[in-house]
Amino acid sequence: MTASESVDGYEARVRDSFGRQTFMTSIGARLTRVEPGHVEIELPYRPDLCQQHGFFHGGVPSSIADTAGGYAGFSLFPPESAPLTVEFKINLLAPARGEKLIAIGDVLKPGRTLTISELKVFAIANGERTLCATGLHTVICLQGRPDDIKPT
Amino acid sequence: MTASESVDGYEARVRDSFGRQTFMTSIGARLTRVEPGHVEIELPYRPDLCQQHGFFHGGVPSSIADTAGGYAGFSLFPPESAPLTVEFKINLLAPARGEKLIAIGDVLKPGRTLTISELKVFAIANGERTLCATGLHTVICLQGRPDDIKPT
Amino acid sequence: MTASESVDGYEARVRDSFGRQTFMTSIGARLTRVEPGHVEIELPYRPDLCQQHGFFHGGVPSSIADTAGGYAGFSLFPPESAPLTVEFKINLLAPARGEKLIAIGDVLKPGRTLTISELKVFAIANGERTLCATGLHTVICLQGRPDDIKPT
Amino acid sequence: MTASESVDGYEARVRDSFGRQTFMTSIGARLTRVEPGHVEIELPYRPDLCQQHGFFHGGVPSSIADTAGGYAGFSLFPPESAPLTVEFKINLLAPARGEKLIAIGDVLKPGRTLTISELKVFAIANGERTLCATGLHTVICLQGRPDDIKPT
Numbered sequence A, B, C, D: 001m002t003a004s005e006s007v008d009g010y011e012a013r014v015r016d017s018f019g020r021q022t023f024m025t026s027i028g029a030r031l032t033r034v035e036p037g038h039v040e041i042e043l044p045y046r047p048d049l050c051q052q053h054g055f056f057h058g059g060v061p062s063s064i065a066d067t068a069g070g071y072a073g074f075s076l077f078p079p080e081s082a083p084l085t086v087e088f089k090i091n092l093l094a095p096a097r098g099e100k101l102i103a104i105g106d107v108l109k110p111g112r113t114l115t116i117s118e119l120k121v122f123a124i125a126n127g128e129r130t131l132c133a134t135g136l137h138t139v140i141c142l143q144g145r146p147d148d149i150k151p152t
Helices: A010-019 A022-027 A059-074 B010-019 B022-027 B059-074 C010-019 C022-027 C059-074 D010-019 D022-027 D059-074
Strands: A030-035 A038-044 A081-092 A100-109 A114-125 A128-143 B030-035 B038-044 B081-092 B100-109 B114-125 B128-143 C030-035 C038-044 C081-092 C100-109 C114-125 C128-143 D030-035 D038-044 D081-092 D100-109 D114-125 D128-143
Touching (some): A010 A030, A038 A059, A059 A081, A059 A100, A059 A128, A059 B059, A081 C081, A081 C128, A081 D128, A100 D128, A128 D100, A128 D128, B010 B030, B022 B059, B059 B081, B081 C128, B081 D128, B100 C128, B128 C081, B128 C100, B128 C128, B128 D081, C010 C030, C022 C059, C038 C059, C059 C081, C059 C100, C059 C114, C059 D059, D010 D030, D022 D059, D059 D100, D059 D114, D059 D128, D081 D114, D100 D128
Antiparallel strands (some): A038 A100, A081 B081, A100 A114, A114 A128, B038 B100, B081 B128, B100 B114, B114 B128, C030 C038, C081 D081, D081 D128, D114 D128
């Protein structure tokens, strides 16, 4: 993706939508980078986000990766549209341990209806970065249905 | 699966492990049913678990479905072993809206190393049940590594 | 799905489209059952369809399962439309050995744009049926683009 | 992966195993590149490998991608072991049209038991290369079970 393929105001639209996702706020996720077709989300460690061994629960990297994939797609959508995740698949490659997770969504194939992204999640432990999850994500563009209008 | 294929104490092991998953507690998930190869998890609606339109964030059904799949497998594992999710794939079929989610993990193929489960998530809105997500889940059995001992 | 939800002529449209899939003919696959939202494909064993141990190559059950999923969806599409597989995921649960494979595609969630199906593949060995693969499949409905007109 | 991480004779083992896959021979697939953790397979167009619109049937890129992923993993396995695909997921991004397909399997995470690879399939049309499929693949290493001994 290049900036020229994106639509004016994409970053504001993504940031605004992310800000309305209460689940992202609840778990402490932050949108750290928004470029056309590329989104990064960071999440600091918290003891209330763990599985039984004290690592991040697999649902946590999965949730921020899903969000990164959806917004990577949304960054390329036209105004007056909304993203809806169709499906995703994720392989948990290594325990998600450490002080922080970074999820990256990268558009592989943009489309008028469907956009497919690659997902990567890195765990940062003692400053060292390990790929802890990888996935694929499909998002659908709901046209003529602005993202910031609550459905009834 | 039949009860006779399961190992004594499976329910206590699953409930104990679930109880140590702080993320499940944080989001208000409850383990409502544990049978050999079958686990159900319920999650009441909370406004802090939402995406931008006020429905459950896709990461929430995904997280409880992942947990249900992992423990459906774990219910069939021998003592002195631990479950680790290898991968899962989920299709979000309908908005996860309503007063409650119910995630079900059902073992399709148990194995000494890998166990594959089917995932279903239902959204209950005004008492009516809608299939809102379906998935497939692979968990690995870590032998000789009791689940309740914290790794170093 | 019930027959009443389907559109007149669905079976002829599915059988006609299947008949134009030269790959299905090449590997000896036959469309054995077409109902609204449900398609079955059978494939007799042939020594030229194997992996290195003499079982069916994993690509064979995957290919007929993909086809069964696509046509299960197509059976519910309106006339003047064509199916295109968006993605699928498959778990190979047991060696695909025996005299025959049966792939089943069952629609879980029909939709105007996307239709999601469950995939199952059974291997029949000495008359006994084993679930050898399970999957999930997403197909998109290309509207206003009849399936039997060759694109340019 | 670096060559030093691989085991002597990996290329011969991969090529020998591929040569015993009758399905790969039947469809005209050739193993064009074998490096530690990286395998490429090419497949020239043939009119008997098509779906209803005259493009490659989705099962064809899926089958060679599955094979590329499995052998990318196998190239890193110890001697006296065999690969078995656990699962894969593939997104079909564009019609697989043109004179040739190239499937690439790249190991993302090697492991003693499970190895996860990234799959890419390119379609070459008039010499131009288009990414037509992307996927993720999990293969299990069967230890102490040489790949070239036929199971009973």
